[in-house]
Amino acid sequence: xxxxxxxxxxxxxxxxxxxxIGDIVHITGTVYxxxxxxxxxxxxxxxxxxxxxxxxxGQVIYYVGPTPPKPGKVIGxxxxxxxxxxxxxxxxxxxxxxxxxxxxxxxGKDVIxxxxxxxxxxxxxxxxxxxxxxxxxxxxxxxxxEDLGPEAIRRIYVEDFPAIxxxxxxxxxxxxxxxxxxxxxxxx
Amino acid sequence: MRRIESAEITEQVKTMxxxxxxxxxxxxxxxLEDALKKETSPVGCDxxxxxxxxxxxxRDETLPMCQDTGFAVFLVELxxxxxxxxxxxxxxxxxxxxxxxREGYLRKSICxxxxxxxxGDNTPAVIHVKLIEGDKLKIVFAPKGGGSENMSRIAMLKPxxxxxxxxDFVIETVERAGxxxxxxxxxxxxxxxxxxxxxxxxxxxxxxPVGSKNPNPRWAETEEDLLKRINALGIGxxxxxxxxxxxxxxxxxxxxxxxxxPVAVNIQCHAARxxxxxx
Ligand code: SF4
Numbered sequence: 001x002x003x004x005x006x007x008x009x010x011x012x013x014x015x016x017x018x019x020x021i022g023d024i025v026h027i028t029g030t031v032y033x034x035x036x037x038x039x040x041x042x043x044x045x046x047x048x049x050x051x052x053x054x055x056x057x058g059q060v061i062y063y064v065g066p067t068p069p070k071p072g073k074v075i076g077x078x079x080x081x082x083x084x085x086x087x088x089x090x091x092x093x094x095x096x097x098x099x100x101x102x103x104x105x106x107x108g109k110d111v112i113x114x115x116x117x118x119x120x121x122x123x124x125x126x127x128x129x130x131x132x133x134x135x136x137x138x139x140x141x142x143x144x145x146e147d148l149g150p151e152a153i154r155r156i157y158v159e160d161f162p163a164i165x166x167x168x169x170x171x172x173x174x175x176x177x178x179x180x181x182x183x184x185x186x187x188x
Numbered sequence: 189m190r191r192i193e194s195a196e197i198t199e200q201v202k203t204m205x206x207x208x209x210x211x212x213x214x215x216x217x218x219x220l221e222d223a224l225k226k227e228t229s230p231v232g233c234d235x236x237x238x239x240x241x242x243x244x245x246x247r248d249e250t251l252p253m254c255q256d257t258g259f260a261v262f263l264v265e266l267x268x269x270x271x272x273x274x275x276x277x278x279x280x281x282x283x284x285x286x287x288x289x290r291e292g293y294l295r296k297s298i299c300x301x302x303x304x305x306x307x308g309d310n311t312p313a314v315i316h317v318k319l320i321e322g323d324k325l326k327i328v329f330a331p332k333g334g335g336s337e338n339m340s341r342i343a344m345l346k347p348x349x350x351x352x353x354x355x356d357f358v359i360e361t362v363e364r365a366g367x368x369x370x371x372x373x374x375x376x377x378x379x380x381x382x383x384x385x386x387x388x389x390x391x392x393x394x395x396x397p398v399g400s401k402n403p404n405p406r407w408a409e410t411e412e413d414l415l416k417r418i419n420a421l422g423i424g425x426x427x428x429x430x431x432x433x434x435x436x437x438x439x440x441x442x443x444x445x446x447x448x449x450p451v452a453v454n455i456q457c458h459a460a461r462x463x464x465x466x467x
Contacts, residue, residue, distance in 0.1 A: 022231055022428075067255050067295040076293055077252040082335060082368060104335075104426060105367045124426055126238045127335065127370035128459045130255040131246040149306070150295060162238060164231055164428060174231070175367055178429015182229060183422030188352075 006160075010058035011099040016121045019165045021174040025123065026160040031060045031102070033154040035081055038145050039089040042153075046092070053144030053153050057097030062125075063104075065150035066134070075140040075156070079130030080104040083122070087111050094118040102163055106175040116171040123163035124174075136161045190267075190323040192467055194275030197327070200465045201284025204329040205260065206292035208463040209252045212243040215398040216435070216460050223372060223432040232430030236372070239425075239458055250292075254459040257294035258331030260285045260313035263392065267322035278315065281327070285313045297334065316388060328395060328464040336373065336457040339365035342387055345449040354379060354451050355414060361453040362418050362434065367427020370457040372435045374398060375418065378452040381442035390454035393438035395462055402439050411437045 007015060009029030019025070032054055034042065042052045063083055067076030083103030090101060091114035099120055104127040115122060125133060139157035146152050166174040217240065224236045246253035262281055272280070289296055289310040296310040341361045345353045358377055365373075378389025401408040414437040424430025435458070444450060 024231070024234055065255060065295070067252050067257060068293045070251075070293050076295070077246075077255040079255050081256075104370065106427065124428065126235050126242070126426060128254040128333075128457060129238045129242040131249065131251040131253055132238060132242040134251065135245060162234075164234065164426075166428065174428050178229065178231070178424055179422040179427070180429075181422065182232075182424055182429045182431055184420045186417055186420050 009060050011060065012058065013099075013119050016099060016119065017169060019121055020168050021165050021172045021177065023165040025163050025165060027060065027163060028159050028161070029157070031062050031156050031158050031161070033062050033064050033156060035063050035065055035151050036085050037148050037151045038153050039086050041145060043089050043092060046096070054155070056093050058099055060100040060102065061093070061098060062102040062156070067130075075134055075137050077130035078134045078137060079128055080125040083107055090114065094120045106173070107167060112167055112171055112173060115167050116169060119169050121165055121169065122167040124166045125161070125163045133161065189271045190269055191271050191273050192325055194272055194277070194280035196467065197272070197277065197280035197325070198284040198287065200467065201281050201327065201329065202288040202291065204327070204463040204465060205285060205288025205294065205331070206250070208329050208331055208461040209257050209292065209294055210246050210250045212246065212253055213398070213460065213462070216458065217243055219398050219435040220372070220458065223435060227425070227430055227432050229424055229428070229430035231428045232425040232432060235425035235428065236432065252292075252294055253461070254333060255295055256297060256333040256335065257289070257310075258333045258461070259298065259337065260310060261330045261332050261391070262313055262315045263328040263330070263395065264315060264317045265320050265324070265326040266317055267320055267324045269323040270325050277317070281313055281315055282311045285309070285311050325467040326464065327467070328462060330391075330395060330462040333457055333459060336369035336455045339369045339455045340390070340453055342383070342450070342452040344383065345451055347447070347449050349449060351410065353449070355410070355417070357451050358414055358437070358453055359417055359421070361455070363421055363423070365455055366423055369455045370459070371423055371427060372425055372432045372458050374456040374460050375414070375434050375437045376454040376456060377437065377439040378454070379439060379441045379450070380444040381450060382444070383450055385442055386450035386452035387454070389440040389442055390452040393440040394454055394456045394460070396438050398460065399436045400438070407439050407441060411439050
């Protein structure tokens with residue numbers, strides 16, 4: 001296994017400048033959760049010139065819709081959801097200073113370009129590693145849109161949250177490069 | 189006639205909902221461990237190790253292995269000498285799903301197709317019933333996550349497309365799916381029957397022990413060849429590049445109409461959950 005790079009949130013540009021695709025990172029600190037409906041509402045709020053539920057500057061958004069917590073637990077199983085559904089909203093948030101997003105699956109061209117322009121990274125968490133990740137979430141609190149249930153915005157505190165850098169500030173993409181690298185030809 | 193209380197079915201279904209979502213089968217774990225030994229991508233190895241560790245945590249702490257606890261799908265075999273008393277089979281199963289998803293703290297992921305309003309209790313389940321001889325009732329529960337189900341496809345090929353057409357369609361489906369169904373995946377293929385039969389064949393193929401071979405040597409060879417070709421695509425664990433894109437390819441077949449060649453591909457993520465009970 002490659003060396004693990006420790007990251008502490010909120011993130012400075014200098015924290016992510018050195019990150020390259022394929023790096024394995026462990027994140028500690030506050031992270032915000034949001035998925036489809038929460039993104040839509042946040043962007044609508046910003047469009048109306050109002051203040052969103054949290055200031056995205058320097059922050060990390062994790063795309064997740066957890067299972068209900070068991071009694072006495074802070075959160076249920078909490079693996080990543082597919083990121084491309086958030087693509088329409090992400091460049092706006094990166095422009096406002098969002099430093100990193102965490103999810104699964106490949107991002108669109110516009111998001112990759114925006115990460116290059118505004119200095120952001122996209123991190124992949126292992127889809128389906130939901131029980132493992134839930135153990136790394138130490139606190140969770142709903143801060144907005146409670147009516148959205150699993151889709152509400154939560155402020156979570158994570159310790160050593162495991163992720164892999166899939167897009168860096170150079171505009172490199174691990175999905176396409178990784179596939180190219182390991183592809184082999186088999187004659188028919 | 190053998191009588192089975194509907195309350196007994198509900199109880200068993202409830203338990204299966206919780207167990208299937210928290211205990212990954214040994215056949216899947218064994219395949220993941222094999223894959224870990226063969227994988228050459230460091231990132232790929234990291235992903236597979238996390239999946240294995242996740243399965244251990246889920247089992248030890250009765251936590252859902254994935255937050256998408258899925259659409260509740262049932263394959264039922266009902267013996268002709270079985271009589272279900274004090275309720276119907278349908279209601280008994282739906283009630284079991286309701287209780288299992290509530291008491292197991294599983295996520296409720298079922299909603300109206302247009303309004304997107306959540307039904308609130310993960311029902312209705314989809315239930316496929318086969319009528320067989322005998323006095324037994326067999327219930328297989330297979331919760332299915334949205335990520336991998338969304339990547340599944342069906343094609344009504346021309347008979348002239350033959351084996352090459354079938355293989356091309358399977359590979360194209362896996363390649364288009366890319367990272368979305370959380371590879372490593374298991375590929376269920378249904379060949380033959382009618383439009384809907386091929387889809388059910390593909391689903392049934394996913395329920396075979398992972399890596400088991402089709403009894404017909406010709407199809408077994410096709411399974412092996414497809415697995416090799418899929419793993420040569422380079423997609424890798426979580427789509428980040430590597431040699432483990434699929435753990436197995438399972439093909440189930442059925443005779444079809446002289447004019448048709450239906451092929452269905454049902455993609456299953458590594459969270460290949462299922463439980464069965466025989467009453
Ligand atoms: S595809 Fe499977 S492992 Fe991935 S999030 Fe969905 S249910 Fe979980």
